[in-house]
Amino acid sequence: MRNKKKLLIEQLDQKLANFKDAGMVLIPQKGWVNTIRTTLNMTRDQLGTKLSLTKGAIQKIEEREATGQITINKLKDVGNALNMKFIYGFIPKDGTIESLVNLKAEKLAQKIVLRTNQNMKLEDQGIGDEKLNKTIKELADEIKREMKKSLWD
Structure with missing residues (x-):
């Protein structure tokens, strides 16, 4: 056995x-939330509406992500609002x-x-x-x- x-x-x-290839992905300087939102040409107001948050709250989310001070749950919420999967884990x-x-x-x-x-x-x-x-x-x-x-x- x-x-x-x-x-x-x-x-x-x-x-x-x-x-394995995820290790090759570099985190954007302004974070994923900002990068995806701006690439989709979505305003902070629009993302805020999807999350029932203000434009200022979205700005704080983006800042916190960029500095590593955001919660996993908050990233999951943003992912859902963007109709995306949030993936989290460790790889050797x-x-x-x-x-x-x-x-x-x-x-x-x-x-x-x-x-x-x-x-x-x-x-x-x-x-x-x-x-x-x-x-x-x-x-x-x-x-x-x-x-x-x-x-x-």
């Missing part, structure tokens, strides 16, 4: 695969969730094994590079399998 945590990671990676900077876990597990395993090996060297019991690398790989596999919380320290 497959590891449940591994299966969850694979499923999340499949869901996020559709958004490099690769997949699985590759992120692999990288973190390898770094943690390396840290643990090298620290232990250093202590063993002091007692004249250090191990060679080949054995060291094998031990790191085995520990990394165990860390990934167990998805230890220490992975994120």
Whole structure:
């Protein structure tokens, strides 16, 4: 039977695969609300009417979005008023969730094994590079399998 945590990671990676190119999208300087509204040649008054807000309230929404101080719910409301879907999420900077876990597990395993090996060297019991690398790989596999919380320290 497959590891449940591994299966969850694979499923999340499949869901996020559709958004890989989203990382290439740059947020417009004035924010999406302003950019879409002006591209559609819609006035603040017109958007305000759709949201039952004033022109000034729309200006505040645009300013807050541009400075990152807007709520997700407000962006959803604006999206609905513009007859658009609001999409929100996280995607890994490099690769997949699985590759992120692999990288973190390898770094943690390396840290643990090298620290232990250093202590063993002091007692004249250090191990060679080949054995060291094998031990790191085995520990990394165990860390990934167990998805230890220490992975994120």
